[in-house]
Amino acid sequence: MAAPHADQPSAAAGSARPASGAPLLELTGFSKSFGPFTALDAVSLTLRAGEIHALLGENGAGKSTLIKTMTGVVQRDAGVMRLEGVPVMPRSAGEATAAGLATVYQEVNLAPNLTVAQNLFLGRQPTFLGIVREREMRRRARAVLADFDLDIDVSAPLESYSVAIRHIVAIARAVDQSARVLILDEPTASLDAHEVEVLFAVMRKLAARGIGIIFVTHFLDQVYAICDRITVLRNGRLAGTGTIAEMPRMTLVRTMLGRELAEATAERHERADLSAAPELVRLEGFGKAGYVAPFDLTLRRGAVVGLAGLLGSGRTETARLVFGAERADSGSATLDGRPVALTGPREALTLGFGYCPEERKTEGIVADLTVRENIVLALQARRGVLKPLSRAEQDEIAKRFIRLLDIRPPDPERPIGLLSGGNQQKALLARWLATQPRLLILDEPTRGIDVGAHAEIIALIRTLCAEGMALLVVSSELEEIVTYADEVIVLRDRAHVASLTGAAITVPAILAAIAEDGEATANAA
Amino acid sequence: MTPASSSVSRLVPVAATTVVFLLGFLICALTFPNFASLRVVMNLLTDNAFLGIVAVGMTFVIISGGIDLSVGSVIGFSTIFLALAIERWGIPPFAAFALLLVICALFGAAMGAAIEFFALPPFIVTLAGMFLARGTAFLLSTDSIPITADLYGHLSDHAIRLSGGARLTVPAMAMLAVVAAGMVLLHLTRFGANVYALGGSRQSAGLMGISVGRTTVLIYTLSSVLAGLSGIVFSLYTSSGYSLSGVGVELDAIAAVVIGGTLLSGGYGFVFGTFVGVLIQGLIQTYINFDGTLSSWWAKIATGLLLFGFIGFQQFTLHMARRPRRRATTGSAAANAAGAAS
Numbered sequence: 001m002a003a004p005h006a007d008q009p010s011a012a013a014g015s016a017r018p019a020s021g022a023p024l025l026e027l028t029g030f031s032k033s034f035g036p037f038t039a040l041d042a043v044s045l046t047l048r049a050g051e052i053h054a055l056l057g058e059n060g061a062g063k064s065t066l067i068k069t070m071t072g073v074v075q076r077d078a079g080v081m082r083l084e085g086v087p088v089m090p091r092s093a094g095e096a097t098a099a100g101l102a103t104v105y106q107e108v109n110l111a112p113n114l115t116v117a118q119n120l121f122l123g124r125q126p127t128f129l130g131i132v133r134e135r136e137m138r139r140r141a142r143a144v145l146a147d148f149d150l151d152i153d154v155s156a157p158l159e160s161y162s163v164a165i166r167h168i169v170a171i172a173r174a175v176d177q178s179a180r181v182l183i184l185d186e187p188t189a190s191l192d193a194h195e196v197e198v199l200f201a202v203m204r205k206l207a208a209r210g211i212g213i214i215f216v217t218h219f220l221d222q223v224y225a226i227c228d229r230i231t232v233l234r235n236g237r238l239a240g241t242g243t244i245a246e247m248p249r250m251t252l253v254r255t256m257l258g259r260e261l262a263e264a265t266a267e268r269h270e271r272a273d274l275s276a277a278p279e280l281v282r283l284e285g286f287g288k289a290g291y292v293a294p295f296d297l298t299l300r301r302g303a304v305v306g307l308a309g310l311l312g313s314g315r316t317e318t319a320r321l322v323f324g325a326e327r328a329d330s331g332s333a334t335l336d337g338r339p340v341a342l343t344g345p346r347e348a349l350t351l352g353f354g355y356c357p358e359e360r361k362t363e364g365i366v367a368d369l370t371v372r373e374n375i376v377l378a379l380q381a382r383r384g385v386l387k388p389l390s391r392a393e394q395d396e397i398a399k400r401f402i403r404l405l406d407i408r409p410p411d412p413e414r415p416i417g418l419l420s421g422g423n424q425q426k427a428l429l430a431r432w433l434a435t436q437p438r439l440l441i442l443d444e445p446t447r448g449i450d451v452g453a454h455a456e457i458i459a460l461i462r463t464l465c466a467e468g469m470a471l472l473v474v475s476s477e478l479e480e481i482v483t484y485a486d487e488v489i490v491l492r493d494r495a496h497v498a499s500l501t502g503a504a505i506t507v508p509a510i511l512a513a514i515a516e517d518g519e520a521t522a523n524a525a
Numbered sequence: 526m527t528p529a530s531s532s533v534s535r536l537v538p539v540a541a542t543t544v545v546f547l548l549g550f551l552i553c554a555l556t557f558p559n560f561a562s563l564r565v566v567m568n569l570l571t572d573n574a575f576l577g578i579v580a581v582g583m584t585f586v587i588i589s590g591g592i593d594l595s596v597g598s599v600i601g602f603s604t605i606f607l608a609l610a611i612e613r614w615g616i617p618p619f620a621a622f623a624l625l626l627v628i629c630a631l632f633g634a635a636m637g638a639a640i641e642f643f644a645l646p647p648f649i650v651t652l653a654g655m656f657l658a659r660g661t662a663f664l665l666s667t668d669s670i671p672i673t674a675d676l677y678g679h680l681s682d683h684a685i686r687l688s689g690g691a692r693l694t695v696p697a698m699a700m701l702a703v704v705a706a707g708m709v710l711l712h713l714t715r716f717g718a719n720v721y722a723l724g725g726s727r728q729s730a731g732l733m734g735i736s737v738g739r740t741t742v743l744i745y746t747l748s749s750v751l752a753g754l755s756g757i758v759f760s761l762y763t764s765s766g767y768s769l770s771g772v773g774v775e776l777d778a779i780a781a782v783v784i785g786g787t788l789l790s791g792g793y794g795f796v797f798g799t800f801v802g803v804l805i806q807g808l809i810q811t812y813i814n815f816d817g818t819l820s821s822w823w824a825k826i827a828t829g830l831l832l833f834g835f836i837g838f839q840q841f842t843l844h845m846a847r848r849p850r851r852r853a854t855t856g857s858a859a860a861n862a863a864g865a866a867s
Contacts, residue, residue: 073732092734093732094734094735094736097734098734105732109726109732111721111725111726111730111733111792112725113724113792113793114718114721118721119733122719122722122730122733122735123719123734123735127714131709131713131714132713132714132715132718134713157535
């Protein structure tokens, strides 16, 4: 993976890819305002053929707006875009695709109810006298996917396949429509390590064919693993651009944040041994058939238990069982030594549990309600309809948490759907903190949010334990878990397979536990 | 669950509807000795022709994630318009048919355009369309006007005679043709795939470069044109025009579509299921006619119960279809874990 990184700043020669000096896509002076808010301010970007170009920035830096203005989903106020020297100005996603500029979004924009073949060829199916030639379409679909080393039943509905496969189908569709520029908007956010490798292989293959790829991601490791060059946006402006050799990790982070980030993210804080701390919740033989195999789990006051494992290994499932969102069919639970029944979220709430789910958009926030309403939601639910919070109380709570968690913009009356991902996540945290829970369950608290908010949320997790709260955190970022967990439970194939405590908590140890037989994993840390 | 079996599972609701129809027919045949004849079947087609035609249009609308409440009123408008055009204004019947279908097409296109360009919910737009069409029908005339044109006598006499005194009438032929054409259009053309795509996700369909606006307008145009055609068939069937005809037919059509296994939230369904759904409703009515002692309102009650039953069944099959999918995810995760370990 080191070879392509030797590019010279001036010309992208020496790379294995056919990256020529002439730019494939050139943006200059892209600007866009929404009312008084400037989302993009004279941003420029140059993409060469065969190049994988990372587009980075914190939440709200303008990445999404840049992509939308490029592809015509949103009309730009000013700016010129040249594709191979020819000015193009698409006014819709369809026109952008026709011009050779295709986007694959994080939430794959395909029709899940249609077959894979229909998704690949929707709108351009081979027809004879107006009738779609189903057999021919399937044959072509198989041929297209074979190019991506994907051998699946193309006549099955897309929804029967994993997110990774849907991504590849979306990319295949774009490439097959003679895309010369491919924009991947956080494609890896919901993929596990293996799926990411598969996707990267596809990206390298496309780059080798001379397609220019703009890759938006929040995973810095991935940037250095696959990209040739980086463009960083901050507050709607171009903050920096260069090859990855010119932008080592620290420079990149500084460029993204505009300030120094405490280099704490990979260092473990030495902490007191908490194995003697008072028990809050003890689960024995807890599990559900076909969901998670029975496990034992002890949550102590002031301690963080991390759940690590691959996507789909049973991490989220464990969290849902503990909260009662999914009902266990075996085992027993005690709270402060007294037996309790975890039968549902309502009971969990009364017991003083809080749960921030992984799927912010579908399970967490109520997008049309304001930040204030979202924050007081759980507290109100806990108090019951008969004891409504007065408006003054609501305002007080909302203001306090907006200040405490630095939610931006600090406007409690703004619909939460308009906030960036990181700020939505903070508001969700605030919702549970407002109930003053004794146990807080966080599922991927840092997923899809930027580096700055990342660090803030990690710092917040530490503060919460210091205050005596018990935490159960699911995370796929091992470096992150290592920094704050007092105990790490490793899951594999829907079962708890290992428990690490104290000094044993290291990234290699977790990886070894995930891989069990101690062989070196594909993902060398 | 393999992906192949999940494509089979989409056929479950339609298969269930068909089984219910066959069972119902069996019960009727066992109860009434004369029931199991070609003649009864042909009458079933003739009597429900207008409903079948409208329901095909409704299938497109519902699969695309919409609803069309205006079709019953459009039928009423169509019959009174035809009666006046042919009897009072002296327009030749075929010219009147053509004119009517053009009016209906424009009406449907206008509703589709309103839904798309003002981003209005189809429920409200077509509700307005329902009042508009019914109101206009009353404005034309409040009387029931018999249609005496030669063509009408001709067309209602014209039928393919089958054994046992059974007759495949013009309305029945029209319905079968519409059902067949609807199946081709929905299942075999690009337009049909776009209809499903819209029902799956409007936003995605737009981002895939499908012209969402054009497709929406076409869907509602199709529905209104079929409602107009249904009005023509209805006027043939009754040889008259009356502004109150077709009241509540939109609801019967929606019921037929849902009983036929189409998901009311869009994205899934088949024209054939709708056809069987129409036949089931016709079968209930026929049973009551044969019995002779039951109030005809029992038909509504039976339809209501069936609707409940089918919606419950749909939820059940959806639930069953989703459960194994979760297990399938685990399987692939296990495979991935194995891949990462090696």
